[in-house]
Amino acid sequence: xxxxxxxxxxxxxxxxxxxxxxxxxxxxxxxxxxxxxxxxxxxxxxxxxxxxxxxxxxxxxxxxxxxxxxxxxxxxxxxxxxxxxxxxxxxxxxxxxxxxxxxxxxxxxxxxxxxxxxxxxxxxxxxxxxxxxxxxxxxxxxxxxxxxxxxxxxxxxxxxxxxxxxxxxxxxxxxxxxxxxxxxxxxxxxxxxxxxxxxxxxxxxxxxxxxxxxxxxxxxxxxxxxxxxxxxxxxxxxxxxxxxxxxxxxxxxxxxxxxxxxxxxxxxxxxxxxxxxxxxxxxxxxxxxxxxxxxxxxxxxxxxxxxxxxxxxxxxxxxxxxxxxxxxxxxxxxxxxxxxxxxxxxxxxxxxxxxxxxxxxxxxxxxxxxxxxxxxxxxxxxxxxxxxxxxxxxxxxxxxxxxxxxxxxxxxxxxxxxxxxxxxxxxxxxxxxxxxxxxxxxxxxxxxxxxxxxxxxxxxxxxxxxxxxxxxxxxxxxxxxxxxxxxxxxxxxxxxxxxxxxxxxxxxxxxxxxxxxxxxxxxxxxxxxxxxxxxxxxxxxxxxxxxxxxxxxxxxxxxxxxxxxxxxxxxxxxxxxxxxxxxxxxxxxxxxxxxxxxxxxxxxxxxxxxxxxxxxxxxxxxxxxxxxxxxxxxxxxxxxxxxxxxxxxxxxxxxxxxxxxxxxxxxxxxxxxxxxxxxxxxxxxxxxxxxxxxxxxxxxxxxxxxxxxxxxxxxxxxxxxxxxxxxxxxxxxxxxxxxxxxxxxxxxxxxxxxxxxxxxxxxxxxxxxxxxxxxxxxxxxxxxxxxxxx
Numbered sequence: 001x002x003x004x005x006x007x008x009x010x011x012x013x014x015x016x017x018x019x020x021x022x023x024x025x026x027x028x029x030x031x032x033x034x035x036x037x038x039x040x041x042x043x044x045x046x047x048x049x050x051x052x053x054x055x056x057x058x059x060x061x062x063x064x065x066x067x068x069x070x071x072x073x074x075x076x077x078x079x080x081x082x083x084x085x086x087x088x089x090x091x092x093x094x095x096x097x098x099x100x101x102x103x104x105x106x107x108x109x110x111x112x113x114x115x116x117x118x119x120x121x122x123x124x125x126x127x128x129x130x131x132x133x134x135x136x137x138x139x140x141x142x143x144x145x146x147x148x149x150x151x152x153x154x155x156x157x158x159x160x161x162x163x164x165x166x167x168x169x170x171x172x173x174x175x176x177x178x179x180x181x182x183x184x185x186x187x188x189x190x191x192x193x194x195x196x197x198x199x200x201x202x203x204x205x206x207x208x209x210x211x212x213x214x215x216x217x218x219x220x221x222x223x224x225x226x227x228x229x230x231x232x233x234x235x236x237x238x239x240x241x242x243x244x245x246x247x248x249x250x251x252x253x254x255x256x257x258x259x260x261x262x263x264x265x266x267x268x269x270x271x272x273x274x275x276x277x278x279x280x281x282x283x284x285x286x287x288x289x290x291x292x293x294x295x296x297x298x299x300x301x302x303x304x305x306x307x308x309x310x311x312x313x314x315x316x317x318x319x320x321x322x323x324x325x326x327x328x329x330x331x332x333x334x335x336x337x338x339x340x341x342x343x344x345x346x347x348x349x350x351x352x353x354x355x356x357x358x359x360x361x362x363x364x365x366x367x368x369x370x371x372x373x374x375x376x377x378x379x380x381x382x383x384x385x386x387x388x389x390x391x392x393x394x395x396x397x398x399x400x401x402x403x404x405x406x407x408x409x410x411x412x413x414x415x416x417x418x419x420x421x422x423x424x425x426x427x428x429x430x431x432x433x434x435x436x437x438x439x440x441x442x443x444x445x446x447x448x449x450x451x452x453x454x455x456x457x458x459x460x461x462x463x464x465x466x467x468x469x470x471x472x473x474x475x476x477x478x479x480x481x482x483x484x485x486x487x488x489x490x491x492x493x494x495x496x497x498x499x500x501x502x503x504x505x506x507x508x509x510x511x512x513x514x515x516x517x518x519x520x521x522x523x524x525x526x527x528x529x530x531x532x533x534x535x536x537x538x539x540x541x542x543x544x545x546x547x548x549x550x551x552x553x554x555x556x557x558x559x560x561x562x563x564x565x566x567x568x569x570x571x572x573x574x575x576x577x578x579x580x581x582x583x584x585x586x587x588x589x590x591x592x593x594x595x596x597x598x599x600x601x602x603x604x605x606x607x608x609x610x611x612x613x614x615x616x617x618x619x620x621x622x623x624x625x626x627x628x629x630x631x632x633x634x635x636x637x638x639x640x641x642x643x644x645x646x647x648x649x650x651x652x653x654x655x656x657x658x659x660x661x662x663x664x665x666x667x668x669x670x671x672x673x674x675x676x677x678x679x680x681x682x683x684x685x686x687x688x689x690x691x692x693x694x695x696x697x698x699x700x701x702x703x704x705x706x707x708x709x710x711x712x713x714x715x716x717x718x719x720x721x722x723x724x725x726x727x728x729x730x731x732x733x734x735x736x737x738x739x740x741x742x743x744x745x746x747x748x749x750x751x752x753x754x755x756x757x758x759x760x761x762x763x764x765x766x767x768x769x770x771x772x773x774x775x776x777x778x779x780x781x782x783x784x785x786x787x788x789x790x
Contacts, residue, residue, distance in 0.1 A: 004618025063532035139398035457507035556589035605757035
């Protein structure tokens with residue numbers, strides 16, 4: 001328990017504890033608050049430097065403070081409703097809102113970029129059309145003449161772009177365009193011609209004279225030898241080779257029986273012998289030689305002179321004459337080869353000079369054709385180069401003529417290029433922003449909240465079923481979400497008090513605590529869990545404070561009976577009265593936790609109060625001072641209990657003001673007791689009756705806890721001044737003093753039966769007086785079972 005006035009550093013301690021958990025660590029501390037001096041807390045071994053590891057490495061923390069509320073609870077208005085977001089939902093919602101804002105801003109940027117892009121397109125198109133129109137009147141007409149086209153050259157985007165990219169020297173003569181027109185006219189005077197065909201190309205690498213072997217005709221074969229017919233055939237081959245060949249061909253026919261030489265009939269035997277002798281003589285070496293002669297023949301030069309361009313008329317005529325002369329020589333050679341077949345056994349003379357001369361003439365005529373073709377090719381190339389030069393000059397002339405239009409077009413293209421790049425970039429950003437927004441919306445839908453637990457906590461704090469409650473809202477127009485309702489009706493965020501917001505946040509905080517404890521237990525973790533609660537009731541009214549004290553007490557009991565041993569709580573407040581109430585709630589919850597754990601400690605109220613709780617005060621120098629005794633001073637609730645004690649022990653007169661207000665005091669104490677201990681503020685309380693029956697093993701509660709309480713009208717609005725004023729006017733009639741005292745004693749006896757340590761801790765008189773007295777009232781007023789319970 002840490003009590004400290006504002007400015008002493010209490011909030012800094014809470015933020016420092018939160019830093020142990022990265023998820024809740026604030027971005028920075030308030031620079032006006034200095035952290036407290038380090039101290040050695042014997043009841044908190046976590047803070048003792050007894051090992052080498054870092055505290056943050058082995059510690060988790062959850063701290064309820066304003067930072068937790070801002071980070072983990074968000075109320076936003078949708079129509080007349082309040083949509084509530086918790087935990088991860090808050091961070092996702094904040095990111096979603098930022099993403100939605102960024103997307104809207106980006107959408108506006110894209111719209112501007114789109115407008116600029118559209119305007120740039122129109123500006124570029126307008127500049128293009130103006131430049132194109134001017135080029136059609138100048139460049140296109142000159143280009144038509146240069147290329148000899150029948151129609152004007154088209155002015156497409158490629159031409160316009162080329163001219164726009166062309167640069168020119170500023171020192172170009174002013175009459176450059178007119179001089180270009182003159183050069184174009186001169187160019188048109190030159191004859192345009194096609195590249196000539198060369199059908200003679202295949203003859204360039206031939207030398208007919210070198211392919212002819214004149215010595216082949218001078219070669220003679222050795223005549224065959226033998227006797228009889230073979231000798232005659234050999235002799236005949238030398239002188240009459242042709243006759244010998246003819247004879248063989250004739251005698252090969254069975255129908256011929258007459259000798260072609262002597263014209264005498266010959267016998268079949270003679271014919272057979274003769275044919276065999278002739279075949280034997282000429283079919284071997286002679287046949288091979290004959291084939292060689294056939295291969296030595298040279299084909300005639302054939303070329304269709306009509307394929308030669310008319311520009312080669314002189315050269316073509318010379319070529320044709322040389323070709324005819326060469327073919328004549330080739331024919332002679334081929335005839336000589338054929339004659340040699342019939343004169344293989346004799347010499348045939350051949351003069352190759354005429355063939356060489358004819359071949360030379362033909363080659364010279366071909367070279368003449370080739371030279372003429374090269375001249376024509378060169379002229380064509382020169383004209384093409386000149387045409388290309390004129391076309392380039394025509395581009396420059398067009399650039400000079402349309403200088404202002406070109407500059408406008410270039411500026412429009414640069415603008416369009418920038419607009420396109422900007423649009424693509426901004427549109428990509430918009431797509432990314434929309435995708436991020438969709439992802440965050442999906443995350444928000446997937447974030448789960450233990451709504452039933454929160455509503456249960458709200459019912460416990462307010463002691464009403466629908467004082468505040470979360471409800472799942474589902475509609476076709478929107479994603480499912482949780483809305484906050486007050487007594488069943490929609491409520492706007494601006495109609496909620498800060499206290500109500502903090503109560504919702506406190507309920508969610510302890511759900512987060514239980515979740516963290518479950519995780520630590522599930523993983524059998526040995527990590528410390530530090531739970532901090534900073535001023536949980538500072539913004540609450542009295543009734544809600546009582547409910548929160550009871551809620552905190554029940555939550556502390558759940559925490560310390562969770563099964564996770566390494567858990568500590570730090571309660572911080574700037575209100576001394578709140579510190580006392582929290583201290584009592586802590587004692588009650590710890591005492592119940594000790595008993596619930598079943599440990600054989602045999603500890604009572606005083607042991608729990610002194611051994612399990614340390615109390616500190618932060619002074620203005622940010623120092624911590626032990627203040628265990630100071631918290632025992634009375635608060636409003638304790639004062640009311642002591643008023644009841646005095647009224648029950650001292651006989652009051654009817655005129656005593658205390659006798660007029662005791663009924664209202666008793667009702668307020670009962671409501672606070674029921675709320676503080678059992679989270680139910682309604683009187684009469686069924687919970688008190690049930691708890692009494694449980695504590696007394698079934699005894700019926702015979703005390704009327706709602707006597708009109710009959711002494712006066714039920715009036716939580718009746719202050720002491722109002723009641724006194726009513727008495728002054730004679731408007732008060734009620735029970736007598738004895739009945740008042742008896743009723744107050746019964747109420748105190750019931751409270752003592754249910755929570756003895758709670759009642760005695762508030763009474764100013766010592767326990768040696770109060771406890772025996774309360775025990776006697778239990779015996780006298782509550783029956784046997786009440787006495788047995790005591």
